[in-house]
Amino acid sequence: xxxxxxxxxxxxxxxxxxxxxxxxxxxxxxxxxxxxxxxxxxxxxxxxxxxxxxxxxxxxxxxxxxxxxxxxxxxxxxxxxxxxxxxxxxxxxxxxxxxxxxxxxxxxxxxxxxxxxxxxxxxxxxxxxxxxxxxxxxxxxxxxxxxxxxxxxxxxxxxxxxxxxxxxxxxxxxxxxxxxxxxxxxxxxxxxxxxxxxxxxxxxxxxxxxxxxxxxxxxxxxxxxxxxxxxxxxxxxxxxxxxxxxxxxxxxxxxxxxxxxxxxxxxxxxxxxxxxxxxxxxxxxxxxxxxxxxxxxxxxxxxxxxxxxxxxxxxxxxxxxxxxxxxxxxxxxxxxxxxxxxxxxxxxxxxxxxxxxxxxxxxxxxxxxxxxxxxxxxxxxxxxxxxxxxxxxxxxxxxxxxxxxxxxxxxxxxxxxxxxxxxxxxxxxxxxxxxxxxxxxxxxxxxxxxxxxxxxxxxxxxxxxxxxxxxxxxx
Amino acid sequence: xxxxxxxxxxxxxxxxxxxxxxxxxxxxxxxxxxxxxxxxxxxxxxxxxxxxxxxxxxxxxxxxxxxxxxxxxxxxxxxxxxxxxxxxxxxxxxxxxxxxxxxxxxxxxxxxxxxxxxxxxxxxxxxxxxxxxxxxxxxxxxxxxxxxxxxxxxxxxxxxxxxxxxxxxxxxxxxxxxxxxxxxxxxxxxxxxxxxxxxxxxxxxxxxxxxxxxxxxxxxxxxxxxxxxxxxxxxxxxxxxxxxxxxxxxxxxxxxxxxxxxxxxxxxxxxxxxxxxxxxxxxxxxxxxxxxxxxxxxxxxxxxxxxxxxxxxxxxxxxxxxxxxxxxxxxxxxxxxxxxxxxxxxxxxxxxxxxxxxxxxxxxxxxxxxxxxxxxxxxxxxxxxxxxxxxxxxxxxxxxxxxxxxxxxxxxxxxxxxxxxxxxxxxxxxxxxxxxxxxxxxxxxxxxxxxxxxxxxxxxxxxxxxxxxxxxxxx
Numbered sequence: 001x002x003x004x005x006x007x008x009x010x011x012x013x014x015x016x017x018x019x020x021x022x023x024x025x026x027x028x029x030x031x032x033x034x035x036x037x038x039x040x041x042x043x044x045x046x047x048x049x050x051x052x053x054x055x056x057x058x059x060x061x062x063x064x065x066x067x068x069x070x071x072x073x074x075x076x077x078x079x080x081x082x083x084x085x086x087x088x089x090x091x092x093x094x095x096x097x098x099x100x101x102x103x104x105x106x107x108x109x110x111x112x113x114x115x116x117x118x119x120x121x122x123x124x125x126x127x128x129x130x131x132x133x134x135x136x137x138x139x140x141x142x143x144x145x146x147x148x149x150x151x152x153x154x155x156x157x158x159x160x161x162x163x164x165x166x167x168x169x170x171x172x173x174x175x176x177x178x179x180x181x182x183x184x185x186x187x188x189x190x191x192x193x194x195x196x197x198x199x200x201x202x203x204x205x206x207x208x209x210x211x212x213x214x215x216x217x218x219x220x221x222x223x224x225x226x227x228x229x230x231x232x233x234x235x236x237x238x239x240x241x242x243x244x245x246x247x248x249x250x251x252x253x254x255x256x257x258x259x260x261x262x263x264x265x266x267x268x269x270x271x272x273x274x275x276x277x278x279x280x281x282x283x284x285x286x287x288x289x290x291x292x293x294x295x296x297x298x299x300x301x302x303x304x305x306x307x308x309x310x311x312x313x314x315x316x317x318x319x320x321x322x323x324x325x326x327x328x329x330x331x332x333x334x335x336x337x338x339x340x341x342x343x344x345x346x347x348x349x350x351x352x353x354x355x356x357x358x359x360x361x362x363x364x365x366x367x368x369x370x371x372x373x374x375x376x377x378x379x380x381x382x383x384x385x386x387x388x389x390x391x392x393x394x395x396x397x398x399x400x401x402x403x404x405x406x407x408x409x410x411x412x413x414x415x416x417x418x419x420x421x422x423x424x425x426x427x428x429x430x431x432x433x434x435x436x437x438x439x440x441x442x443x444x445x446x447x448x449x450x451x452x453x454x455x456x457x458x459x460x461x462x463x464x465x466x467x468x469x470x471x472x473x474x475x
Numbered sequence: 476x477x478x479x480x481x482x483x484x485x486x487x488x489x490x491x492x493x494x495x496x497x498x499x500x501x502x503x504x505x506x507x508x509x510x511x512x513x514x515x516x517x518x519x520x521x522x523x524x525x526x527x528x529x530x531x532x533x534x535x536x537x538x539x540x541x542x543x544x545x546x547x548x549x550x551x552x553x554x555x556x557x558x559x560x561x562x563x564x565x566x567x568x569x570x571x572x573x574x575x576x577x578x579x580x581x582x583x584x585x586x587x588x589x590x591x592x593x594x595x596x597x598x599x600x601x602x603x604x605x606x607x608x609x610x611x612x613x614x615x616x617x618x619x620x621x622x623x624x625x626x627x628x629x630x631x632x633x634x635x636x637x638x639x640x641x642x643x644x645x646x647x648x649x650x651x652x653x654x655x656x657x658x659x660x661x662x663x664x665x666x667x668x669x670x671x672x673x674x675x676x677x678x679x680x681x682x683x684x685x686x687x688x689x690x691x692x693x694x695x696x697x698x699x700x701x702x703x704x705x706x707x708x709x710x711x712x713x714x715x716x717x718x719x720x721x722x723x724x725x726x727x728x729x730x731x732x733x734x735x736x737x738x739x740x741x742x743x744x745x746x747x748x749x750x751x752x753x754x755x756x757x758x759x760x761x762x763x764x765x766x767x768x769x770x771x772x773x774x775x776x777x778x779x780x781x782x783x784x785x786x787x788x789x790x791x792x793x794x795x796x797x798x799x800x801x802x803x804x805x806x807x808x809x810x811x812x813x814x815x816x817x818x819x820x821x822x823x824x825x826x827x828x829x830x831x832x833x834x835x836x837x838x839x840x841x842x843x844x845x846x847x848x849x850x851x852x853x854x855x856x857x858x859x860x861x862x863x864x865x866x867x868x869x870x871x872x873x874x875x876x877x878x879x880x881x882x883x884x885x886x887x888x889x890x891x892x893x894x895x896x897x898x899x900x901x902x903x904x905x906x907x908x909x910x911x912x913x914x915x916x917x918x919x920x921x922x923x924x925x926x927x928x929x930x931x932x933x934x935x936x937x938x939x940x941x942x943x944x945x946x947x948x949x950x
Contacts, residue, residue, distance in 0.1 A: 065512040086572070092581065
């Protein structure tokens with residue numbers, strides 16, 4: 001635990017893997033590309049489920065659970081969908097000791113199985129909108145995996161809705177993207193750019209895909225959540241129809257949207273530093289740790305008793321008094337810093353004399369003596385300041401690494417150094433997009449909502465472009 | 476929804492299936508033996524997760540998440556385990572477009588994958604006890620399935636622990652069984668019998684299995700939860716070892732325990748009646764429904780406004796004012812009764828005149844006018860009375876259908892009519908147990924803790940028996 005980490009600058013990937021494993025967020029599983037989510041990581045996921053799950057319910061969605069095994073023929077109904085997912089499927093061919101008549105795939109996503117049920121449940125306009133959500137595990141057979149960011153199995157939520165009109169379903173698509181944006185910002189302290197994906201990057205089977213993208217500290221972009229306008233593509237093949245108010249049979253308009261355990265990777269890579277994790281207080285499993293300092297047994301009794309008294313009034317806040325006597329206070333400081341605990345309270349015999357304690361911020365390292373009488377007020381205030389401070393630091397980093405580039409040379413130079421988000425004109429052509437990806441590894445992350453239309457010339461081919469789009473290297 | 480149900484007496488199985496589907500607890504999925512858990516059912520499962528999950532954490536266990544796909548070779552390490560589960564496995568043979576080098580099975584339970592990680596994490600006595608829990612989906616390929624009671628895929632929690640001594644692990648096994656017993660009793664209002672399973676009925680790979688069993692209204696027993704003393708069986712094959720305080724290498728002692736979505740079936744079959752579900756208030760998604768009664772638009776405005784005022788002060792209680800004007804109050808009464816909503820508040824123009832409302836209990840049908848000023852007190856009191864009333868009714872039913880039988884003729888006669896739990900002497904022999912099962916379909920459910928040792932003669936073979944055991948037909 002106390003072993004020093006490689007710095008982010010030396011080797012960001014190694015830093016990331018070491019932080020994730022050493023702080024007990026996750027571990028490698030003995031199954032290709034799979035991970036074990038350990039208690040410290042799972043507690044963050046539970047917090048995400050609690051808060052985001054609450055927002056999903058508040059916006060009118062109900063939780064359900066659908067089977068994990070999907071008949072292969074279901075996947076094959078929607079042409080683009082099966083093409084997109086076929087290379088990643090895990091297939092059950094035998095069960096109960098026999099070869100199956102029809103293979104079953106482990107869900108890579110649940111549009112097909114869910115919409116086969118929607119077809120059964122939806123009859124009339126009165127059954128619409130149908131707004132559901134599922135928390136589940138999915139499998140996508142990935143060649144190159146990385147803890148939380150891309151694993152063969154991952155946990156996620158997938159929302160699925162059906163509406164009477166395209167206007168209404170599109171409103172839903174954008175509403176849920178905005179729920180994700182706000183959640184990332186307000187709880188994970190991760191500022192994101194929202195926008196539309198290019199056709200090459202959209203979900204297999206969607207009319208269009210919207211996403212939120214965030215800039216990690218290695219200046220690569222991470223797609224943190226997606227929301228899909230499915231149009232009537234799945235409704236057609238699964239025959240999800242309703243009688244409208246005039247008695248005419250119509251196809252429904254559908255959406256799906258999801259975020260996954262990848263969000264934990266975003267937290268690690270947005271806030272972490274060379275000492276380890278820094279967790280935003282609103283999602284940290286342990287926002288506060290108390291490290292008592294003593295030399296003699298008498299001092300130990302005094303500081304521990306005082307620590308218990310001082311923390312007795314902290315309501316609704318998870319904290320821990322680290323009373324281990326097998327390691328030094330310095331060891332404890334390092335350990336809790338590596339684990340990213342936002343706030344530390346130090347209490348030694350001298351502090352007790354002065355009726356004071358020292359609060360230490362994980363993000364800035366700032367130490368502040370606080371009188372006992374002020375502690376119950378100071379602790380939540382500090383935590384809130386850390387939450388805001390992390391967001392501001394991440395916003396500043398994003399701003400400092402977002403560039404308007406206008407020539408192909410500038411594009412390449414800026415991407416190499418300092419790197420980050422590049423706003424560049426793009427003609428919209430698949431060929432230019434593919435060529436840029438091939439030569440620079442940068443892709444169109446989104447066509448940002450916030451960007452005003454601006455006439456320009458494609459950074460690669462020089463053809464007319466109606467707007468700048470966001471390019472970056474990405475996970 | 477308003478279609479009349481078959482009575483329990485006419486056809487209990489049909490009644491069960493119709494209640495589950497019509498009240499929106501679950502639906503049949505287009506995959507063999509699988510179900511879709513619908514919002515009304517899933518909300519009960521979420522409540523179970525919240526309450527039982529809290530108790531699992533309070534007893535020191537931490538949540539984690541392990542991979543769903545397990546290498547086939549892992550299952551094969553423990554001989555009894557693989558023999559027990561082989562017939563039920565779903566096997567992934569292909570993934571990512573290729574045949575796999577080693578088949579992966581979809582977890583039927585996670586002992587093997589979890590203990591392969593325990594072997595990596597546990598080194599010294601300081602790492603013990605290791606107490607973890609997982610909420611997950613599992614697959615067991617069943618030939619005959621029934622919604623919630625036996626489905627190919629189901630949701631559950633599985634606890635897994637490792638200890639330094641057998642004494643300590645056995646204590647854990649019994650502690651968690653007791654957590655289950657109390658939860659079933661206090662929240663689901665289901666009284667259970669706790670005890671030890673016979674060798675024939677124990678978990679594949681365990682030294683011994685303990686269970687809680689409940690009597691359903693068709694006089695069949697339902698196993699509601701199990702807790703396994705795994706001894707060192709898995710520790711041996713997965714090499715889960717630790718250095719004890721003396722520096723000697725030892726194998727750990729392990730336990731596992733679980734409850735599943737089957738609990739929802741228990742609630743349906745313990746409390747339901749010919750009108751439909753009756754849900755215990757502490758786990759009901761909707762404990763209270765308000766049905767306003769009106770004839771004219773003026774009356775409608777009056778009663779709806781009053782209903783909103785009267786319910787404004789109900790804190791921490793989920794309720795719904797059913798203001799639909801497309802159906803009659805009578806239709807609403809039937810619908811909410813079928814859905815098992817514990818308490819109904821009726822409010823018509825006459826009640827408004829009298830500044831009163833009528834509370835109707837779903838369990839007893841009792842109607843009571845309550846003055847407005849008393850409502851905020853009366854509603855939680857009634858709900859508590861219903862919770863207790865359901866438990867008492869279920870206890871009475873269990874008591875009235877529990878019999879001491881001493882001869883083979885009596886055994887057969889009582890099992891046929893009235894049926895229920897039979898406490899009978901059994902020699903402990905596998906042959907007698909098998910013969911009884913074959914000829915009567917009754918099995919040893921548990922050797923109850925509460926039964927005092929009592930010398931007797933085996934109800935079948937007449938050999939000596941040290942105690943009565945609990946026989947019943949079972950799901």
